[in-house]
Amino acid sequence: MTDRKHLKRRVRERMARTGESYTTALRHVLAARDAGDTAHDTAHDTAHDTAHDTAHDTAHDTVPSRQDPPGGHHEASLLHRLLPAHSEAMLAGLGGGIGFMYAVFEYKGHHPILTIVAQAHPDPVIPKALGRAGVPHEVRQTGSARVAERGLRETAAAGRAAICRVSRFSLPWRPGHPFPDPLEVVVTGVDGDRVSVLDTRAEPERLPLEEFMVAWSALKKSRHHLISITGTAGADPAKAVREAIAETAARLTGPVLGTSFDVNFGLSGMNRLAGQLGDPAGRTGWRRRFADPRAFFGAMTRLHECLETEYTAPGATRPLYARFLEEAAGLLGGTACGQAAGLYREAGGLWSRIAALAAEPFPRYRELAEEKAELLLTEGAAAADRLREIAAADAYEGPLGENDRTGLLAELADLAARAVRTEEEAVAALLRV
Structure with a gap:
């Protein structure tokens, strides 16, 4: 709790200085923290931001700095x-x-x-993006869960990551509406009956293969959709x-x-x-x-x-x-x-x-939205229970x-x-x- 309060305070300070949204400021602060560069976060692009804002009208009060943090899209x-x-x-x-x-x-x-x-x-x-950049890649899709799992394991065994289209709300750290909504995630490895899944956090989430297969099987039109990169641009x-x-x-x-x-x-x-x-x-x-x-x-x-x-x-x-x-x-x-x-x-x-x-x-909605963003970026699957509570909360x-x-x-x-x-x-x- 103390760490979260400290993180929130630094994010608020950055928002007040730059006019950024909470999500953007949060990503900046986390990026600086991960790099061990809190001083850089405090002074980030201040001179540039001032000159940039002066040159434009007040619409720019909320424009992020040019060195926007990774992970926003x-x-x-x-x-x-x-x-x-x-x-x-x-x-x-x-x-x-x-x-x-x-x-x-x-x-x-x-x-x-x-x-x-x-x-x-x-x-x-x-x-x-892959097609336009000329990046060679392989696309697999099948209605059979057994065939899909075999293809996933083959991809991992070949040392390639698998970009998989899953049902967003079937992932334990992304609870929400009871309907399928597509989301791309990356499976970076398969170890026995567990998979490593890259989503929002910098580190992969560890998930039972059985749970992942539920999310991967839930989209009727793109069930078991998998892309693996096979070459360079x-x-x-x-x-x-x-x-x-x-x-x-x-x-x-x-x-x-x-x-x-x-x-x-x-x-x-x-x-x-x-x-x-x-x-x-x-x-x-x-x-x-x-x-x-x-x-x-x-x-x-x-x-x-x-x-x-x-x-x-x-x-x-x-x-x-x-x-x-x-x-x-x-x-x-x-x-x-x-x-x-x-x-x-x-x-x-x-x-x-x-x-x-x-x-x-x-304010209650903002508080919950900010906590959700923090947990997705910092804890992921470890905060699944709290994320479910947030999803079920009535912020009205x-x-x-x-x-x-x-x-x-x-x-x-x-x-x-x-x-x-x-x-x-x-x-x-x-x-x-």
Whole structure:
């Protein structure tokens, strides 16, 4: 408990100094602690941050430093551990980079359910990144658990890691909803009836093979999906980067699925979000759609999760994508990549401000979310019992007043409109690359 209080204090100090989100500041502090460099954490990029903030408007108050910590993007971080010659940012960019899917699903007898996916979507990031980087790899998939286990053991015996697509909530340290939700993890070894699994922590989790097989067998469409890397990258880096940027820009401005649902993607989806946040009376406006106090609580906390932690990297993945564009500028030359990088840092700051503002009225939710992030990064499977308690906890603390809800939605709508304008400028820069 003393260690956790000390960790939280250092994270809070960093947040106050840099304006970072809790998750980003936590990763910085943990990275510095693991490196034994607390002095570096205290003074990290202070001069650079000051100059950078002075050069831009107040939207940059929440922009992380340029040396963002590793691990912010789940899939790219896993892949970076297997391909250390490629940065996490580069792998995220090659895997599709950013996206935006906004939708509110309504089911009879339930409050409306908000979903935002701010990273590339719907194509899985890891196969896309491997293919674009020209990394030779083998893909296996079978409906037979016996055949799948044999393939897993063969992969481990050959000295190769296995990237496996599992059901997120079937992992003991990731309790949650009772439905299958895909998550990539890396099996680094099989020892008898136990497996070593890389997820969020720097160290692998040790898990009974039987429990892992339950999680690996739970996804009907991608049951026992396994990727193993068999060689080194062979693609032309400049060509791969240019193609990745072009695809990201196309998905932000045009069709993604080729169906009517495409209005929820890209700049169109962002505009819908901003408009519905600010709509005071329409059926799809948040004031009416989330009029029930518990529905409003669910929408605000979900907005925070989707922009900072779920299916994204902090700041709606924009700061990470800015790092990718800065690397791309060194390969492609010109000024468009650098211009887009600056704009995406600005947009990331605005999305993080939206996330923080949405969670601000709910201290119990914030407390539990912060504890969950700490445990996943520091203890993992050892904290499975406490993580189950957090997942089952009711963080609702009572309704906000009508005036408070109206004022909060107005602030969120204003920030979202500013974010959309910045995103439009950023996409225009991408199209010039």
